[in-house]
Amino acid sequence: MRYAARHALVAPPFIPHEAGLMRAQADFTLDGGTLAFSGPMTVASLGPVDSRLRAIAEPVDRIDLGNVTRIDTVGAWTAWHLSQRLDAKVVSCSPEAERLIAAISKADDNRVPVEAPRLPVLERVPAQIGDTMIGLGHGALQVLGFLGQTVQSLGQLIAHPGRFRAKALVHQMELVGVNALGIIGLMSFLVGIVIAQQGAVQLRQFGAEIYTVNLVGRLTLRELGILMTAIMVAGRSGSAFSAQLGTMKLTEEVDAMRTIGVSPMEALVLPRILATMLMMPLLGIYSAALGIVGGAFLASLTLGIPFLTFLSRIQEVVPLHDVWVGLLKGPVFGLIVSVAGCYQGMQVKANAEEVGTRTTSAVVMAIFMVIVLDAFFAIFFTEIGWG
Amino acid sequence: MAEHLDSTGDFPIRVRGVKNVFGEHVVHDGLDLDVRRGEIIGVVGGSGTGKSVLMRSIIGLQIPAEGEIEVLGSTITDARDDEDIDIRSRWGVLFQGGALFSTLTVAENVEVPLREFYPEIGDELRHEIARYKVLLSGLPAEATSKFPSELSGGMKKRAGLARALALDPELLFLDEPTAGLDPIGAAAFDSLIKGLQQTLGLTVFLITHDLDTLYEICDRVAVIADKKVIAVGTIPELLATDHPWIQEYFNGPRGRAAKDAQNRNDAAKDAQNRNDAARDAQDRNAPTGVVDNRPAGQA
Numbered sequence: 001m002r003y004a005a006r007h008a009l010v011a012p013p014f015i016p017h018e019a020g021l022m023r024a025q026a027d028f029t030l031d032g033g034t035l036a037f038s039g040p041m042t043v044a045s046l047g048p049v050d051s052r053l054r055a056i057a058e059p060v061d062r063i064d065l066g067n068v069t070r071i072d073t074v075g076a077w078t079a080w081h082l083s084q085r086l087d088a089k090v091v092s093c094s095p096e097a098e099r100l101i102a103a104i105s106k107a108d109d110n111r112v113p114v115e116a117p118r119l120p121v122l123e124r125v126p127a128q129i130g131d132t133m134i135g136l137g138h139g140a141l142q143v144l145g146f147l148g149q150t151v152q153s154l155g156q157l158i159a160h161p162g163r164f165r166a167k168a169l170v171h172q173m174e175l176v177g178v179n180a181l182g183i184i185g186l187m188s189f190l191v192g193i194v195i196a197q198q199g200a201v202q203l204r205q206f207g208a209e210i211y212t213v214n215l216v217g218r219l220t221l222r223e224l225g226i227l228m229t230a231i232m233v234a235g236r237s238g239s240a241f242s243a244q245l246g247t248m249k250l251t252e253e254v255d256a257m258r259t260i261g262v263s264p265m266e267a268l269v270l271p272r273i274l275a276t277m278l279m280m281p282l283l284g285i286y287s288a289a290l291g292i293v294g295g296a297f298l299a300s301l302t303l304g305i306p307f308l309t310f311l312s313r314i315q316e317v318v319p320l321h322d323v324w325v326g327l328l329k330g331p332v333f334g335l336i337v338s339v340a341g342c343y344q345g346m347q348v349k350a351n352a353e354e355v356g357t358r359t360t361s362a363v364v365m366a367i368f369m370v371i372v373l374d375a376f377f378a379i380f381f382t383e384i385g386w387g
Numbered sequence: 388m389a390e391h392l393d394s395t396g397d398f399p400i401r402v403r404g405v406k407n408v409f410g411e412h413v414v415h416d417g418l419d420l421d422v423r424r425g426e427i428i429g430v431v432g433g434s435g436t437g438k439s440v441l442m443r444s445i446i447g448l449q450i451p452a453e454g455e456i457e458v459l460g461s462t463i464t465d466a467r468d469d470e471d472i473d474i475r476s477r478w479g480v481l482f483q484g485g486a487l488f489s490t491l492t493v494a495e496n497v498e499v500p501l502r503e504f505y506p507e508i509g510d511e512l513r514h515e516i517a518r519y520k521v522l523l524s525g526l527p528a529e530a531t532s533k534f535p536s537e538l539s540g541g542m543k544k545r546a547g548l549a550r551a552l553a554l555d556p557e558l559l560f561l562d563e564p565t566a567g568l569d570p571i572g573a574a575a576f577d578s579l580i581k582g583l584q585q586t587l588g589l590t591v592f593l594i595t596h597d598l599d600t601l602y603e604i605c606d607r608v609a610v611i612a613d614k615k616v617i618a619v620g621t622i623p624e625l626l627a628t629d630h631p632w633i634q635e636y637f638n639g640p641r642g643r644a645a646k647d648a649q650n651r652n653d654a655a656k657d658a659q660n661r662n663d664a665a666r667d668a669q670d671r672n673a674p675t676g677v678v679d680n681r682p683a684g685q686a
Contacts, residue, residue, distance in 0.1 A: 042555065043501070043505060043508075043516070043554055043555050044476075044504075044505060046508070046512070047505050047507035047508035047509070047512070048507055050508065050509050050511075050512045051509055054511065072555035072587075073519070073520075073523070073555050073587065074512075074516055074555060077515065077516065077519055078512075081515065096588070099586055100586065100587075103523065103586045104519060104523075106522075107519040107520075107522035107523045108519065108522075115492060115494075115495065115532060116492050116532050116533075116534065117532065349536075350489070350534070350536045351489030351490060351534070351535070351536055352489050352490070353489065353490045
């Protein structure tokens with residue numbers, strides 16, 4: 001029976017295997033209490049006949065495997081399962097079939113569900129809503145707790161300044177700040193152009209095109225520069241923090257650090273939070289500057305205001321406290337973005353999917369909180385007379 | 388078994404003149420290996436000699452720079468797509484850490500290849516197949532609906548084995564199946580592999596560092612050193628060669644301990660077999676080709 005493959009490595013003609021293109025199918029006949037199978041009884045051939053087999057209701061006495069050309073464990077399972085259900089005897093099996101059925105019969109415990117346990121829909125939906133609400137409450141507390149831990153380890157760091165990880169901080173500052181210059185610059189420049197152009201169209205109706213300078217200058221320095229930077233940093237770095245820390249949790253790197261006596265808060269979290277808080281105001285000012293350049297560029301092209309005149313007008317029309325507003329918001333937004341990223345990353349426990357969902361929540365949470373706080377700041381600064 | 392031989396002959400795996408290079412680093416150069424049908428071949432070699440690279444080359448995850456690899460009668464190194472798919476349904480692979488899909492339960496992991504290759508199988512049969520495969524791999528029934536993160540290392544390996552066996556493959560690739568298991572768990576895993584290999588008629592390609600596994604279940608052992616397979620044979624045959632690495636490997640302190648353990652086991656087994664034979668002679672009916680599950684008296 002053993003042929004072929006004595007030849008050297010000349011590729012043999014391709015003969016499709018039964019599992020492949022030309023599948024021989026299993027079949028059966030039911031005749032007077034005898035269920036006779038024919039053809040191969042394998043995983044590749046039993047799929048189509050399975051439903052017919054399950055529909056058999058007549059009394060069956062014998063299951064005849066005499067005409068079965070090939071059998072694997074799925075065939076053995078089918079025969080064994082039928083013999084159990086119909087209370088029948090399996091006859092004329094090959095030694096192979098006998099061996100397989102014997103092995104299968106030991107593994108017959110088919111009362112355990114395949115899926116993880118799940119509640120019915122009517123219970124699951126309210127349960128899910130409840131879990132989510134409780135989760136939100138816990139989440140808020142836990143974020144506060146995380147913030148507390150951060151402050152605590154910052155305190156310890158101030159007490160032992162020798163443990164400060166300057167290299168990690170500089171590295172994170174490069175990742176968060178320097179590497180973001182290109183994309184934030186381009187975005188701010190384009191937004192500056194859009195504000196100037198749209199503003200000019202509206203202001204022209206009152207003959208007040210010259211106020212485009214005020215619009216661009218105040219808006220970018222006070223609001224848009226820092227807000228867009230925060231959103232960009234949340235997308236770039238907040239998500240990266242969450243994914244990095246989450247993966248490190250999964251691969252037990254964080255646990256390894258703890259056992260060596262390195263505090264993950266000091267080594268991983270603090271450098272990221274400090275770097276973001278330090279870089280955010282700088283990026284915000286940079287973003288505002290490029291927004292103004294964008295506005296000036298458009299003004300010189302379409303409004304007839306020379307580029308340098310636009311820039312010197314900015315100095316006259318923008319009060320200095322607008323710059324302070326933008327600068328003060330920077331570290332706060334940086335704190336929110338980096339704490340959201342690090343917190344979500346450190347919460348990863350189970351599997352790769354959780355890294356993804358945690359990263360998503362880190363970004364959503366950061367952007368949401370930044371916008372809420374921005375609204376608060378807008379009112380606050382106006383109230384204290386920095387309108 | 389005759390039908391199993393269809394297009395693939397006596398050597399389901401033939402490796403000829405394979406060269407694997409990573410950058411400047413040559414891992415294999417002119418490596419040859421034949422794996423016989425129905426055997427458990429153990430692959431050994433020092434760390435970094437490219438045992439896993441060889442396995443990855445054979446299963447098509449790593450394309451060698453030179454040479455030819457033939458698996459189940461078709462050339463993996465330049466297989467056509469349709470052939471490729473056909474071969475993939477005829478082997479199972481157990482990766483080192485189990486490589487289970489972390490968002491699926493154990494049974495759902497086993498169902499993945501079934502869904503992929505045989506979508507015509509109904510839900511009910513597919514669930515049943517998944518369950519008995521999990522049980523065949525020696526996991527308790529409760530494990531079927533658990534997620535991989537809820538399993539211990541040894542259970543993950545068993546679950547990985549269940550997935551590797553999902554399609555009743557002819558060829559089974561195992562990458563260090565007993566690494567990281569306690570000695571009892573490792574011995575149980577060895578006997579599980581041997582039992583499944585005998586029951587299912589598998590050809591097993593097994594990478595291991597575990598000398599006990601080599602002595603206990605491997606029919607032949609291939610030794611990788613100096614970028615090629617320097618010797619293939621049974622352990623006594625290998626011991627007869629005078630390659631220094633082989634001598635060091637099998638005659639080092641650990642090698643001798645494993646050998647002693649093997650000798651003790653053999654003696655115990657002989658005694659057990661004599662007892663079994665005596666008992667069989669007393670009460671075993673002649674094989675009838677009949678599996679009768681009905682209670683006595685009803686037949």
